[in-house]
Amino acid sequence: MCVDSLSVDLVKKYSTIELFAGAGGLALGIEKAGFNTLGLIEFDEAASNTLKYNRPNWRVINDDIANIASLDLEELFNIKIGELDLLSGGAPCQSFSYAGKRLGLEDARGSLFYYYAVFLEKLQPKMFLFENVRGLLTHDKGRTYEIIKDIFEQTGYTIQKTVLNAWDFNVAQKRERLITIGVRKDLVDIIKFDFPKPHKYKPVLRDILLDCPKSEGSPYSAYKRKIFELVPPGGYWRNIPKDIAKEYMKSCWYMEGGRTGILRRLSLDEPSLAVLTSPSQKQTDRCHPLEARPFTIRENARCQSFPDEWKFYGSTSQQYKQIGNAVPVNLAYEIALNIRAGLECL
Numbered sequence: 001m002c003v004d005s006l007s008v009d010l011v012k013k014y015s016t017i018e019l020f021a022g023a024g025g026l027a028l029g030i031e032k033a034g035f036n037t038l039g040l041i042e043f044d045e046a047a048s049n050t051l052k053y054n055r056p057n058w059r060v061i062n063d064d065i066a067n068i069a070s071l072d073l074e075e076l077f078n079i080k081i082g083e084l085d086l087l088s089g090g091a092p093c094q095s096f097s098y099a100g101k102r103l104g105l106e107d108a109r110g111s112l113f114y115y116y117a118v119f120l121e122k123l124q125p126k127m128f129l130f131e132n133v134r135g136l137l138t139h140d141k142g143r144t145y146e147i148i149k150d151i152f153e154q155t156g157y158t159i160q161k162t163v164l165n166a167w168d169f170n171v172a173q174k175r176e177r178l179i180t181i182g183v184r185k186d187l188v189d190i191i192k193f194d195f196p197k198p199h200k201y202k203p204v205l206r207d208i209l210l211d212c213p214k215s216e217g218s219p220y221s222a223y224k225r226k227i228f229e230l231v232p233p234g235g236y237w238r239n240i241p242k243d244i245a246k247e248y249m250k251s252c253w254y255m256e257g258g259r260t261g262i263l264r265r266l267s268l269d270e271p272s273l274a275v276l277t278s279p280s281q282k283q284t285d286r287c288h289p290l291e292a293r294p295f296t297i298r299e300n301a302r303c304q305s306f307p308d309e310w311k312f313y314g315s316t317s318q319q320y321k322q323i324g325n326a327v328p329v330n331l332a333y334e335i336a337l338n339i340r341a342g343l344e345c346l
Helices: 025-032 045-054 065-069 073-077 112-123 139-154 222-228 242-254 297-303 316-325 329-343
Strands: 014-019 035-041 086-089 127-133 157-165 176-184
Touching: 014 025, 014 112, 025 035, 025 086, 025 127, 025 329, 035 073, 045 316, 065 073, 065 112, 073 112, 086 112, 086 329, 112 139, 127 139, 127 329, 139 157, 139 176, 176 329, 222 242, 297 316
Parallel strands: 014 035, 014 086, 086 127
Antiparallel strands: 127 176, 157 176
């Protein structure tokens, strides 16, 4: 990297377009690092309304990405081929077909990743950020990511990849994401990118929950609440009487493995487990450390490092889903700072 990412001049703005924007966790972190968002594409109406409300200056396109990818993107975003600094986003994980020995863009047709690659091919940004779940590396025995890598390289990019844990980057949550960074091949000798280094201090729930604003949330049933009142902070089903646990778990009682997510109550002295799209699922509970209930909307948002003023639109379940699908803001910020530092080399 040609400059220290922490000493980057944030006066200069770099351009970015985001695909599959969701509720804006990735985009917000990138903006915080000094990027000017030219446009965001998001199919879900509630998530699009979240983006529009919080950033009226952002150009939010609520449409199917297949429709947008077929347009003249230079004209749509008023930018010439090769001028865009960063394309960002993360398409859902899907298997691809195998049309031949050479894996190319057409092999990805029918998947949402295909449209990410079309944007990349049409706009030829200087760099791209593609984020996804860690499981993409092993999806379909590793073949899915192998096609993605081949397509990125055929589209004109050299790539670097790693798995980052948000907990290492000022996020009070254990959440691993696969991060792929691409640099256009004609710039690879100029732009130098390094992944961010983990912070020394890792925040825990005590750092974010005690002063969290009140907000809506989905409560447990009276039956489930009474059982959770028996579970100590940091405990799970093994910490309550065996007969009660067996009756609650039913068929799950006979499953193999530790089943540590069942009746899981977090403690203030640990980070949250990965925030999910639903607040209460039997095998993936994340009970509040001090009260027998799931986290509220705002508590989940804090676990994802969203600022308190970032409002989410839609029903309670839609808001939980938006937050659960988001990239933690602070993780996005750290990655974007280093992307920006690389662009400063130009």
